[in-house]
Amino acid sequence: MKRMKKVAALLLAVVMLASTAACSSDKSWAAKNDSLTVPIGSYIYELYAAYYSASSQTGDTAAGSASSQAAESSVLDRKIDGKDAKTWIREKALNSTKSLFVIDRKMKDLKLTLTDAEKASIKTNTDSSWANYKSTLEGYGIAESSYQLAAAEYSAKYQKVFQATYGKSGAKAVPDDELKSFFEKNYTDFSYVLCKLYKTDSSGNYSASFTDSEKKKAEAEFNDYASKISAGTMTLQQAADAYKSVDSTISVQNDTANLKTNLQGYPDDLVKLLDGMKAGETKAAEISSGYLYILATKNDIAKKTADEMKTDDGRNNLLADYKGQEFSDEISKEADSISGVTINEKAIDSYDPSMFAAEK
Template structure:
């Protein structure tokens, strides 16, 4: 029923950064970056976090080759990057502890989900990761497994019965204020010439098409027909398949799906039950806005859709709370000898060549990807 509900969004907090470590002689004492109790974080995970911090600094400074000559939040970039990377390490251990506090654990399915996400990324970036010294297993821990833990903790806290549970009325209000339900079909502004080539409609043909769709609009508004039936009738007339579509989305989701701006703007200006006929991206469109309340129950009975809404509503708050809570975490032993081997300067080429990461994106896509990935990383 739903063409696209969740943002495909949802790029993740720690984007893939083209970075990582320098090769060196093997030393078992240098293979781990930090530990707490029985949990040990490999040095490759630290290198990954260092690369993410570097890319965050580059994004804020707005330069590439001169990143390390700049400042971030009043600090020299080099110093800020190192502290940021260490903060990510601490957050990893804090998230482990929070899992235990909430009675959560990583299941075999969770590990498999994380590995699936890692394998997907590794297909494209694995050789770069390995060139800098980050093993697939290290990335799986620092990025993919952390993502799974993040979303599990988030859901435990913000879902019904959680310590920060969001009232049902707030979720429904958010949905009604931000999302649109709609149905439509399109008619191309082209015709077939005698030689079967596609040609643009003349102004007269466009006017005739609009008149036809305006007539269908009147029948829809009067209850004589439906958008779906009107789409089928038009498809039969021009001997093609129906282009009827339904959707539930917000503006950002429609933009990320490359919906035409004319379509989005028209939909936003409409009232529920309105029908409009307009041109958008070489098509004539007949669009009806539907009452979002009619779909609320179906949306909110879907685990993934409900979680997506919670992530959209509360992820920024949660990211901030994780960052602040991790600052007070105790018992993390940092392997300074290993950490000191890796400097932010090792990543300068990743910005010189024009590549970049998007380290501060929200984690809205993660709930959508909870079947194959998960939530934000280290923020």
């Protein structure tokens, strides 16, 4: 009898060992807890996104080009934030994967759920972008469902948690007065007309630079316009109309932007020009390394506040600009220290960032 018990115990141990071995060799998932299992495809997508984030941070333009060796050398052989690129990419991908659990947990804590309309929007957005990325992502072993979880679904939940945190009734709700103050201190409202200091062909493409005399003539006209606008004898629109005899495509452009972050990518010399101007002031100046001459009027930003705040979209966009980085940092920090999540180290370690360097 005792012998039978020993044999049974030994067989049970063998079965348990086989079960454990099978589990440890399962590379279908990257991480999981008691309510969410993140498939390995979602991690690969995060690794892919981190690779190209590293590419942009190193200023690399070769990634994804025909020369995979040049791409790998320019991205993976560099350092980012004091770390070798491979380490940085892996850490960022893992942090992004853990962030899926952070947002999922916050959705539950805040008692938030996705509506049927939001779920439909997630599917629509996924299908739309998947059509463009399918061949590339499937080549790396990323299924559409994994892409949806890491991209559109995460984004929808992220925005929902953000609004529940900083929105009007959120735990860290931002008062209107505070948001207005941020807008007026950080944003610039301006109108401008651009003069090309070069010639174009029939298709509108660059053909030749202005001669010195042509350049001086254009600059003189724009400086004259600036003087007249400052004196109140001409408007910016009238200046544009006056220059149409030279360039029929010229027009007045208007923008309200946070030039401190300058996500729109305006030339540095334009940002510096506007920063040194007072509301109501008009100036003309050469920008973009001598390719353009600009006539710009800086408007009173306070007059734009009501327009920016009157719609939900406007207020939400401003709120995202104000608190977006703070929220992102918080999610990343929580992801680094999250508990109760099992990481499938064997699965994620089997994927190396260099796999993306060969993309053409």
